Amino acid sequence: xxxxxxxxxxxxxxxxxxxxAENATSERTRRAMAANGIDRxxxxxxCQDLGFAGIGIAEExxxxxxxxxxxxxxxxxxxxxxxxxxxxxxATAARGIAVGGTDAQREKWLPRILSGEAIAxxxxxxxxxxxxxxxxxxxxxxxxxxxADVFIVSATGGSWLIERDAAGLKIETPVTMDQTRxxxxxxxxxxxxxxxxxxxxxxxxxxxxxxICLAAEALGGAQACLDRTVAYAQERxxxxxxxGSFQAYKHRLADMMVEIEQxxxxxxxxxxxxxxxxxxxxxxxxxxxxFCADAFFKCAxxxxxxxxxxxxxxxxxxxLYFKRARSIQTLRAPGNWxxxxxxxxxxxxxx
Amino acid sequence: MKLGFSPAEEAFRTxxxxxxxxxxxxPFKDIRGITTLTEKAERRKEWEQHLGAHxxxxxxxxxAWGGRDATIAQQVIFAEEYARAGVPGRVNHIGIExxxxxxxxxxxxxxxxxxxPGIAKGETIFCQGFSEPSAGSDLASVRTKGRxxxxxxxxxxxxxxxxxxxxxxxxxxxxxxxxxSKGPKGLSFLMMDMAQPGIEIRPIxxxxxxxxxxxxxxxxxxxxxxxxxxxxxxxxxxxMGLLAFERGVSTLGQQMAFRNELxxxxxxxxxxxxxxxxxxxxxIAKAEIGLRLMRYGALRMLSNRDHSRIDGAAxxxxxxxxxxxxxxxxxxxxxxxxxxxxxxxxTYRWGTLPNLFLYSRADTIYGGTNQIQRNLIAERGxxxxxxPRGDA
Ligand SMILES: Cc1cc2nc3c(=O)[nH]c(=O)nc-3n(C[C@H](O)[C@H](O)[C@H](O)COP(=O)(O)OP(=O)(O)OC[C@H]3O[C@@H](n4cnc5c(N)ncnc54)[C@H](O)[C@@H]3O)c2cc1C
Numbered sequence: 013x014x015x016x017x018x019x020x021x022x023x024x025x026x027x028x029x030x031x032x033a034e035n036a037t038s039e040r041t042r043r044a045m046a047a048n049g050i051d052r053x054x055x056x057x058x059c060q061d062l063g064f065a066g067i068g069i070a071e072e073x074x075x076x077x078x079x080x081x082x083x084x085x086x087x088x089x090x091x092x093x094x095x096x097x098x099x100x101x102x103a104t105a106a107r108g109i110a111v112g113g114t115d116a117q118r119e120k121w122l123p124r125i126l127s128g129e130a131i132a133x134x135x136x137x138x139x140x141x142x143x144x145x146x147x148x149x150x151x152x153x154x155x156x157x158x159x160a161d162v163f164i165v166s167a168t169g170g171s172w173l174i175e176r177d178a179a180g181l182k183i184e185t186p187v188t189m190d191q192t193r194x195x196x197x198x199x200x201x202x203x204x205x206x207x208x209x210x211x212x213x214x215x216x217x218x219x220x221x222x223x224i225c226l227a228a229e230a231l232g233g234a235q236a237c238l239d240r241t242v243a244y245a246q247e248r249x250x251x252x253x254x255x256g257s258f259q260a261y262k263h264r265l266a267d268m269m270v271e272i273e274q275x276x277x278x279x280x281x282x283x284x285x286x287x288x289x290x291x292x293x294x295x296x297x298x299x300x301x302x303f304c305a306d307a308f309f310k311c312a313x314x315x316x317x318x319x320x321x322x323x324x325x326x327x328x329x330x331x332l333y334f335k336r337a338r339s340i341q342t343l344r345a346p347g348n349w350x351x352x353x354x355x356x357x358x359x360x361x362x363x
Numbered sequence: 364m365k366l367g368f369s370p371a372e373e374a375f376r377t378x379x380x381x382x383x384x385x386x387x388x389x390p391f392k393d394i395r396g397i398t399t400l401t402e403k404a405e406r407r408k409e410w411e412q413h414l415g416a417h418x419x420x421x422x423x424x425x426x427a428w429g430g431r432d433a434t435i436a437q438q439v440i441f442a443e444e445y446a447r448a449g450v451p452g453r454v455n456h457i458g459i460e461x462x463x464x465x466x467x468x469x470x471x472x473x474x475x476x477x478x479x480p481g482i483a484k485g486e487t488i489f490c491q492g493f494s495e496p497s498a499g500s501d502l503a504s505v506r507t508k509g510r511x512x513x514x515x516x517x518x519x520x521x522x523x524x525x526x527x528x529x530x531x532x533x534x535x536x537x538x539x540x541x542x543x544s545k546g547p548k549g550l551s552f553l554m555m556d557m558a559q560p561g562i563e564i565r566p567i568x569x570x571x572x573x574x575x576x577x578x579x580x581x582x583x584x585x586x587x588x589x590x591x592x593x594x595x596x597x598x599x600x601x602x603m604g605l606l607a608f609e610r611g612v613s614t615l616g617q618q619m620a621f622r623n624e625l626x627x628x629x630x631x632x633x634x635x636x637x638x639x640x641x642x643x644x645x646x647i648a649k650a651e652i653g654l655r656l657m658r659y660g661a662l663r664m665l666s667n668r669d670h671s672r673i674d675g676a677a678x679x680x681x682x683x684x685x686x687x688x689x690x691x692x693x694x695x696x697x698x699x700x701x702x703x704x705x706x707x708x709x710t711y712r713w714g715t716l717p718n719l720f721l722y723s724r725a726d727t728i729y730g731g732t733n734q735i736q737r738n739l740i741a742e743r744g745x746x747x748x749x750x751p752r753g754d755a
Contacts, residue, residue: 013366
């Protein structure tokens, strides 16, 4: 037992922090928001210059090895800058292909995805009917579905790989509140999906990866909200003193820190349980996803309040965090659902 | 980063669990499952000595002082197995968690030899004399006076809220030893024998009907000149160091007691059907999450090797667990319903869950109130401007 980062993990975290701080600037993120929610330069730099896209994916599949702890370090750093790029697709679809895909699917797609050449997405809520491997209906709320080249979709009894130009697939991109991660609908009319060999394995890997990714992004985001508000508290003066000297203000910041410290424990606990194949993994994953999302939302909301009017402007970054926090709360199932899963583990099914 | 335990550590777990279970089903069966600190105090002192005699008293301490040099992992395991076996809390927790580490850190070799083996053997029970009627959160305003006279410290004044003073052998007191000094200056940290005519205690009844704490009066009470920890005037520094230990290793044992409380709530919810209520299910799940995060926060804190920065997990720990437990008390009552508001007997004594509901109101007060914790977090953790301080 040693619940501290290794030197290598600290180096990865530091590299990621520096990379996102330098590249995922507010200006560049806003440019991506105004376009299609991806900073292509950032994505290329992340996949090619840093070579971080393969972290958490086994080397035999062209990944960089390492595990979810290292992946979480990266997602935390990305979340701190609300980086606009399809990281969640790496945590879900790419892992789904690596764990459950056929050899042909892995060979064709993983090298392209991990080099940044292709973007993968895992589809969201489904209302589909299937006849064999033909799917009809819709998959809604697919993160970065607007720009993905390949989708992993799941429905009862199976998962499939579907390419963007598949016959019968129409992609609709509604305006999304969090413009750093647009949610698309995939409308299907008898689209032929390529079955994923190990459907359940893939779904499990995508859940674990997705929940850890979102929880870690939330942790990074929440910490950034706190850090930025602390900085503001020291520079903004009212009633002749820095606002950070008012106890009501200080205490709210202290409460943010209390939540964030727990969120940090949650993320790395969950990541460790997955890496170590622990029985606690389901509980840890539901705990991390629900707790961190709520902690982030609280911090982002407080960030707006504690900035006063400037915090309500489009110009200030507070709304980027606030909207990201809201979307993390609902992506891959809301907190109440995760907590009910925990209740089932410890209480059994509701009679 | 790794959470699993090694085979050697698991072997240690088996050894500890076997021993604890054998005691709780054998010679100490009568104290198994007690959840208050006051019940069967005399038997619990015997239990302290029994632990000490078998080398389980203070396993994390150096061998030379009666410990086992246990690793952090072993201490974690022992704390977990201790509570799992239904062993009641340590009546000498103040000696083990506060006095001992203080002496280890600030005491002379002679003081270590004088006090530590007694604590490890369960023979010296300690209580804490910090708070006074006019010095609570503002601890630096203590008035109890100490002066040197013929090679002895002579102490006059009053402490209050002294937990377990009535069963303790020794007390550590923060006294003002520099005439005319104010605030944190001029304070000293003295160790005093309770068995003397100059120290008198009167119990104070608490909201749960129990009387765990006391008023402690000092009238020309005495201790030897070398019973001072640190130098005269170092009292504040030492008291602050001690309050930091309070958020250390000891928390893990406490967490396992929380585990037992939450398990009891889960059991009650299953029995009376409230386990089917979606809102109760959400709250139980939240409590479970909070408890797990406490464990992993404590493990982070214990695994931390970077002491150059403030450890956020450690700094936020007190308010985290205290608030969690207060919520747990409210959850317990909501699960029990009105059945929780009456006792089965004819005295004002409460079962585990109603008692948890009442007692947990103290958790957010002692050891630094939640408001004081927020001040500390904001000032030390976030670097915000300091609160006004009286005479400091
Ligand atoms: C069960 C129990 C056991 C205890 N055991 C011991 C013991 O063994 N030994 C010992 O020495 N003491 C003990 N205490 C005392 C405890 O440490 C004090 O009660 C605590 O420090 C608060 O002091 P006070 O009661 O004087 O409250 P006060 O300090 O008067 O506080 C009253 C209220 O004012 C708030 N307040 C005070 N200052 C500030 C500020 N700067 N900013 C914002 N709010 C503020 C507090 O948070 C609180 O809500 C025990 C207390 C309890 C309840």
